[in-house]
Amino acid sequence: MRSSAIWSTAFAALAHTAAAVTGAAEGFAKGVTGGGNATPVYPKTTAELVSYLGDSEPRVIMLDRTFDFTGTEGTATETGCAPWGTGSGCQLALNKNDWCTREQPNAPKVSITYDKAGILGITVKSNKSLIGVGNKGVIKGKGIRMVSGTSNVIIQNIHITNLNPQYVWGGDAITLDNTEMIWIDHVTTSLIGRQHVVLGNNPSGRVTISNSKFDGQTSWSATCNTYHYWGLYFTGSNDMITFKNNLITHMSGRSPKVAGNTLLHAVNNYWYDSKGHNFELDAGAMVLVEGSVFQNVEAPLQSGGAGRLFASSGTASACAPYLGRVCQANGFGSSGSLSGSDTSFLQYFQNKNIAGATDYNTAKNVLDTAGFGTI
Numbered sequence: 001m002r003s004s005a006i007w008s009t010a011f012a013a014l015a016h017t018a019a020a021v022t023g024a025a026e027g028f029a030k031g032v033t034g035g036g037n038a039t040p041v042y043p044k045t046t047a048e049l050v051s052y053l054g055d056s057e058p059r060v061i062m063l064d065r066t067f068d069f070t071g072t073e074g075t076a077t078e079t080g081c082a083p084w085g086t087g088s089g090c091q092l093a094l095n096k097n098d099w100c101t102r103e104q105p106n107a108p109k110v111s112i113t114y115d116k117a118g119i120l121g122i123t124v125k126s127n128k129s130l131i132g133v134g135n136k137g138v139i140k141g142k143g144i145r146m147v148s149g150t151s152n153v154i155i156q157n158i159h160i161t162n163l164n165p166q167y168v169w170g171g172d173a174i175t176l177d178n179t180e181m182i183w184i185d186h187v188t189t190s191l192i193g194r195q196h197v198v199l200g201n202n203p204s205g206r207v208t209i210s211n212s213k214f215d216g217q218t219s220w221s222a223t224c225n226t227y228h229y230w231g232l233y234f235t236g237s238n239d240m241i242t243f244k245n246n247l248i249t250h251m252s253g254r255s256p257k258v259a260g261n262t263l264l265h266a267v268n269n270y271w272y273d274s275k276g277h278n279f280e281l282d283a284g285a286m287v288l289v290e291g292s293v294f295q296n297v298e299a300p301l302q303s304g305g306a307g308r309l310f311a312s313s314g315t316a317s318a319c320a321p322y323l324g325r326v327c328q329a330n331g332f333g334s335s336g337s338l339s340g341s342d343t344s345f346l347q348y349f350q351n352k353n354i355a356g357a358t359d360y361n362t363a364k365n366v367l368d369t370a371g372f373g374t375i
């Protein structure tokens with residue numbers, strides 16, 4: 001008994017001093033340090049987690065359990081709408097900012113009871129690392145939110161899930177708006193009401209999103225077919241996003257939508273099993289897609305969009321002067337096409353930190369490596 005107690009104390013000490021962050025950010029957020037060498041803290045309650053994330057200390061915050069926010073702010077019952085019908089597989093919508101009244105005046109009105117905690121994410125301040133332990137770091141019923149000048153944050157190896165998935169506007173998993181140097185890595189998002197990731201209209205400079213899994217499987221979809229419509233929304237006024245080694249699966253739209261003035265480098269991702277479209281490009285989007293695979297994807301690109309897209313069908317030397325290397329071709333299996341030959345914006349990659357790219361055949365490795373619980 002005595003020696004095993006000594007051993008577990010020794011292991012606990014080891015576990016608590018181990019380097020918290022695994023690897024380092026590639027691409028635009030290269031150099032991000034988060035909470036740096038701060039002594040790791042292990043919150044035990046939702047209140048402690050909120051406090052550590054929201055205070056002004058640099059922190060390394062380790063998640064070794066599920067933090068269940070459902071019920072922590074109570075429920076509300078309001079009149080919303082049913083734009084896609086009241087079938088059991090369809091999402092209903094909250095009347096947030098009068099959305100139903102303005103955008104869906106003819107939709108049937110419905111009474112909706114939702115969990116209030118899901119609506120607004122936990123505020124994450126500057127100089128934080130939020131790191132899951134093994135496959136234990138789960139935040140349920142509330143997302144996270146970096147806004148108003150927050151900088152230097154690492155989010156790694158956590159799962160954000162169950163944000164009023166029945167309801168549009170029920171909650172966003174990860175929100176960035178007016179940020180600098182944010183790295184989101186090995187994160188899984190599932191069962192989200194609105195966006196899995198949203199970069200709002202204010203600038204979010206130098207973001208890297210890597211090794212993450214955006215899982216659109218749901219019983220409540222705006223397209224009423226188990227495929228989530230509101231995936232990734234990148235519309236900031238001056239955003240730079242590296243998006244590498246991610247798995248984007250079971251979506252029916254906006255994964256991503258890109259607009260504003262967003263420079264997006266999408267590399268070695270695996271878009272898998274989508275109905276409807278993935279990329280929706282509006283004016284201002286500048287999107288380079290390389291080394292990625294679209295497998296069982298109906299429409300990699302929504303037709304009739306705007307913006308600038310470079311997605312080469314072969315190895316592209318047009319990238320070399322700006323990225324310092326050729327760009328990789330994309331691959332397609334049982335999928336629609338994605339092609340773009342606009343090179344006019346590649347100059348904006350010059351003198352930036354650029355993620356490497358490998359042949360698209362390596363992209364499907366992310367089926368095994370993306371998301372939380374694999375590092």
Ligand SMILES: *[C@@H]1O[C@H](CO)[C@@H](O)[C@H](O)[C@H]1NC(C)=O
Nearest residue numbers: 056057058125126127151152
């Ligand atoms: C974050 O850390 C940097 C480097 O230590 C420091 O200069 C900065 O003031 C910190 N930011 C905040 C908001 O605490």
